Amino acid sequence: MKTVTTIDAVRAWRRGVAGDVGFVPTMGSLHEGHLSLVRKAAAENEAVAASIFVNPAQFDDPEDLARYPRDPERDAALLAEAGCDLLFLPEPAELYPPGFETWVMPGPVAEPLEGASRAGHFVGVDTVVLKLLNIVQAQQAYFGQKDAQQVAVISAMARDLNVPTTIVPCPTVREADGLAMSSRNARLSPEERAAAPVLHRALQAARSALFEGERDAEALRALMRTVIEAEPLAKIDYVSVADLATLRELATIRLDEDGGVLLSMAVFVGPVRLIDNLPVRAAETTAPHHTRDTTPAERSGA
Numbered sequence: 645m646k647t648v649t650t651i652d653a654v655r656a657w658r659r660g661v662a663g664d665v666g667f668v669p670t671m672g673s674l675h676e677g678h679l680s681l682v683r684k685a686a687a688e689n690e691a692v693a694a695s696i697f698v699n700p701a702q703f704d705d706p707e708d709l710a711r712y713p714r715d716p717e718r719d720a721a722l723l724a725e726a727g728c729d730l731l732f733l734p735e736p737a738e739l740y741p742p743g744f745e746t747w748v749m750p751g752p753v754a755e756p757l758e759g760a761s762r763a764g765h766f767v768g769v770d771t772v773v774l775k776l777l778n779i780v781q782a783q784q785a786y787f788g789q790k791d792a793q794q795v796a797v798i799s800a801m802a803r804d805l806n807v808p809t810t811i812v813p814c815p816t817v818r819e820a821d822g823l824a825m826s827s828r829n830a831r832l833s834p835e836e837r838a839a840a841p842v843l844h845r846a847l848q849a850a851r852s853a854l855f856e857g858e859r860d861a862e863a864l865r866a867l868m869r870t871v872i873e874a875e876p877l878a879k880i881d882y883v884s885v886a887d888l889a890t891l892r893e894l895a896t897i898r899l900d901e902d903g904g905v906l907l908s909m910a911v912f913v914g915p916v917r918l919i920d921n922l923p924v925r926a927a928e929t930t931a932p933h934h935t936r937d938t939t940p941a942e943r944s945g946a
Contacts (some may be wrong), residue, residue: 663690701768
């Protein structure tokens with residue numbers, strides 16, 4: 645695997661790749677979720693590029709930015725093992741040089757949920773992702789569905805701005821106890837780590853109620869709040885029952901054949917803010933119950 649730090653070096657590498665390139669943008673502190681994206685990209689393309697960049701433009705809290713875990717040497721070794729061919733590891737000044745003044749303003753899909761809780765977050769996300777897509781010129785870019793709103797925002801940006809890269813959403817990867825894999829999990833104490841699966845339990849409880857016929861969205865929100873509030877170390881930022889396409893909050897759930905619901909939440913476990921979600925599509929409510937997210941057992945074929 646080749647590691648480069650400049651845009652010119654990425655473009656020089658790209659000119660030397662004759663076939664399709666898959667791209668996995670990350671902020672580092674890699675886990676199995678990231679590596680599953682790299683392996684999928686390697687299976688579907690002739691070459692794989694990844695980036696590690698803790699993007700200051702998407703943090704509304706300087707302390708959160710400073711605390712974000714960083715271990716580029718470990719990350720590079722994991723990427724190489726997973727089949728990555730190029731690692732782009734820029735400094736902030738490489739992507740935001742002096743005089744930088746152009747920002748991407750996302751549309752309504754960026755306004756609720758994380759957009760409401762984190763001012764300016766998706767302006768930073770859309771801007772840096774557009775820059776990276778322009779730099780790498782990949783045929784496909786891979787993003788984890790754990791950040792469901794981020795996938796929606798980036799997909800809308802790529803569509804609206806005619807970006808010639810296909811955005812590929814990939815299932816959330818979970819620990820054996822249901823906790824969604826996240827770089828922030830490393831900041832949890834042992835007690836907080838034991839409490840953190842409460843997010844997934846709350847989502848599963850709402851999902852089960854939805855399958856059993858509950859169509860009052862506020863009842864589902866109340867159910868998720870009840871499950872979370874039973875955990876002393878957990879503090880709710882938001883719980884949401886939203887339209888899967890628009891991410892607008894629902895009052896009554898009316899599932900048609902093209903519709904769906906996104907159950908999602910942001911919860912502080914101790915000082916660490918975690919997010920999680922479960923998408924439920926209309927077709928699933930008439931099929932046998934199953935979990936769409938990937939668990940370690942499912943990845944191993946068990």
